[in-house]
Amino acid sequence: MTTPELPLLDYSALLELAAHTCSISVACACTRPVPRAWTSMPLSLPNTLLDEVATLRGSSAEELTFEEFHPAGTNFWSEDAPIAMGFYPYNDCTVWSCRRCGRSFLFYVEGGGYFVDRRIRLLSLDLVRAAET
Numbered sequence: 185m186t187t188p189e190l191p192l193l194d195y196s197a198l199l200e201l202a203a204h205t206c207s208i209s210v211a212c213a214c215t216r217p218v219p220r221a222w223t224s225m226p227l228s229l230p231n232t233l234l235d236e237v238a239t240l241r242g243s244s245a246e247e248l249t250f251e252e253f254h255p256a257g258t259n260f261w262s263e264d265a266p267i268a269m270g271f272y273p274y275n276d277c278t279v280w281s282c283r284r285c286g287r288s289f290l291f292y293v294e295g296g297g298y299f300v301d302r303r304i305r306l307l308s309l310d311l312v313r314a315a316e317t
């Protein structure tokens with residue numbers, strides 16, 4: 185099985201997806217187990233519900249930084265931690281969308297070797313930040 189090339193999102197495209205996600209109010213099976221903060225992929229979330237639709241991984245994967253962006257004193261697990269493009273782990277994320285309601289989520293895989301954690305987070309409009317260089 186080959187993975188099709190995912191479209192690379194820029195800031196405005198990500199904002200658009202986040203705005204769309206934010207505008208959806210219908211209850212859906214995807215929202216209950218996935219909070220605003222990062223969480224391990226809930227087992228209750230059916231694999232069949234989400235489709236991988238885009239990526240935030242730029243072509244400069246070799247320059248992947250592990251620096252995080254927390255200007256307001258948040259930490260990695262904060263509910264209001266900024267979704268900062270260009271910073272970790274957003275520079276290693278793909279975007280998944282719910283087939284049923286259309287909400288979008290950020291997804292990345294933490295670790296490697298013996299420790300692997302699949303993590304997911306709702307794409308919240310108010311938290312999206314442009315990359316600062």
Ligand SMILES: [Zn+2]
Pocket residue numbers: 212213214215282283284285286287
């Ligand atoms: Zn949904």
